Amino acid sequence: MGAAAARGAGAVALVLPDGEAESARGASALAYARSLPTARALARAGREEGLVAHVLRYRGRGWNGTDARLASDASWAVSEVVRRYGDVPVCLVGLGMGGRAALRAAGHTAVNSVLAMAPWLPEDDVAATPEPVKQLGGRHVLIVHGTNDARTDPELSYRLAERAKKANRDTCRFEVHSDGHALRQHRSEVQALAADFVLGSLFGHAYARPVADALAAPPPLGLRMPLAAGFGRSLRSERD
Template identity: 45%
Template structure:
């Protein structure tokens, strides 16, 4: 009798060499509910970011991994995406020992990133158009660096309004939390991908102690600071 193989979460291979001093863990998007496999399109959406993180983080010993979930959805109380993220954090500890981790999540992955931020290895959390329901906790963010990027016209389930409300609550725990908005941006921020990838990479490196934080200008200010362009930040 045929028995279907149980799905397991997996980490993509690290494309580097030498000693690992820190990790960037990328968490792709998905669906509110789905017991099918993870979304390949969502994984491809983080490919360029993974490439930039790998290139710029290589000299600092930053390993970049993407998490391939068991299922494509959060699935209510099962919180499958968060369960897989917790597994990945434990696996990274097994592979690399006591190294710092920055979680970078898009949409569904953003919820998992913020949900699992309380893990002792996590030093920073970045959400790109993250799905942040009103019921989700914020206390686990204490002591972490936090970045949120959202299109101001995102009215999906992972809406800009929800991430703004979450950021207001989280600011009580993390006063340095920074939230940027992409003017005219919907949930899919393809027109500003280069700017988002550059800022997110700056954030990840800074959280690992490699370079200054790119968010200084927005820290303590409004939670709808317009996303700066890559060229403007280099002037």
């Protein structure tokens, strides 16, 4: 994992960087660096609650078929969090291929919630077996995807969310209209959504109205919830 954080954590957000479907190369320093702003934003949002955020350093950058190496690294990292901090709840926050790793590693007993952002997922009719969802039971799950993502198909994350919702009602999905894979166009709204979900899941705070509505709504509404412009600003206004 990344640099050591303060002791006495109340909860941990473990950020999983993007990766590649097949690769024998070492972990990407660029993908790691691109994950740091997400970890820092979450740490700032949860500082008063004792939230600690780490970015995982993978052994390599490839998922590599049935090896599911990034998911294995994520599971190891959750165990390492437990070793360091004790019995604290963990939210897995995955970006791209890291989103797939977060969803797959959710079965670890310490995992309380999963935030998968623009997750890379295989085509249902190409994969040998469907992407599993049973491990998501009992977790809070949020998937966020840009509708103009040219790298990871947003329709595939919708299909997975449909199956996940049947196994776990605490599942929702937000669509960021006109945004791409990196979710840069609406970064402030995405960060506000991420913070609201992570703090609500880990510390029992009331979710913002759009998140609560998305979790409560049946498919497809709760799985195609649009992320409104100014989400963070409107949320601050509600709390003031």
